[in-house]
Amino acid sequence: MIGRPEPAHSGWSSLTPDITPLLDIIFIVLVFLMLTANIPLQSLEVDLPKTDSEALSHIQDNESVTINLLAGSPAWALQGEKYEDWEQFKPVLLSQVGTLKDTELVLASDKEVTVDKMLKLLAFLQEYQIQATQILMEDGE
Numbered sequence: 001m002i003g004r005p006e007p008a009h010s011g012w013s014s015l016t017p018d019i020t021p022l023l024d025i026i027f028i029v030l031v032f033l034m035l036t037a038n039i040p041l042q043s044l045e046v047d048l049p050k051t052d053s054e055a056l057s058h059i060q061d062n063e064s065v066t067i068n069l070l071a072g073s074p075a076w077a078l079q080g081e082k083y084e085d086w087e088q089f090k091p092v093l094l095s096q097v098g099t100l101k102d103t104e105l106v107l108a109s110d111k112e113v114t115v116d117k118m119l120k121l122l123a124f125l126q127e128y129q130i131q132a133t134q135i136l137m138e139d140g141e
Contacts, residue, residue: 064104064134065096067121071112086120097128106134 068077076082076089078096083089093100105125109118125131 064106065100066106066108067093069107069109069113069117069121071110075113075117086117090124093124097130100125100128100130104134105130106136108136 066077066079068080069075070077070082074082074084076084076086078089078092081092083092107118107121
């Protein structure tokens with residue numbers, strides 16, 4: 001049988017460290033890194049308009065219904081026709097529910113409109129299962 005030759009200084013071999021546990025840990029970490037490095041990243045591609053005019057032309061090309069939230073009085077508008085308060089505006093929306101479901105809906109709000117008006121309108125749209133396809137916003141500049 002082939003054996004390891006005994007060194008001349010038998011005390012010298014006891015001073016060399018055993019690196020077997022270190023190699024085991026290195027291989028475990030290496031396998032872990034190799035297995036986790038190949039996880040595919042999931043992404044969602046979104047086509048954003050390159051210019052404001054491109055987005056505006058897309059809205060103008062399609063037949064759409066526009067609901068405006070205005071600051072002050074009158075507070076609401078549907079296709080340019082203005083209404084003073086929600087009690088006047090809600091019956092008009094109820095009469096247009098079928099049209100609102102079938103066409104593209106655009107919500108346009110003044111930046112000084114309070115959030116409760118927008119929430120009231122969104123709650124109405126959700127109650128009647130109407131999808132808002134465009135929400136116009138102003139840049140924060």
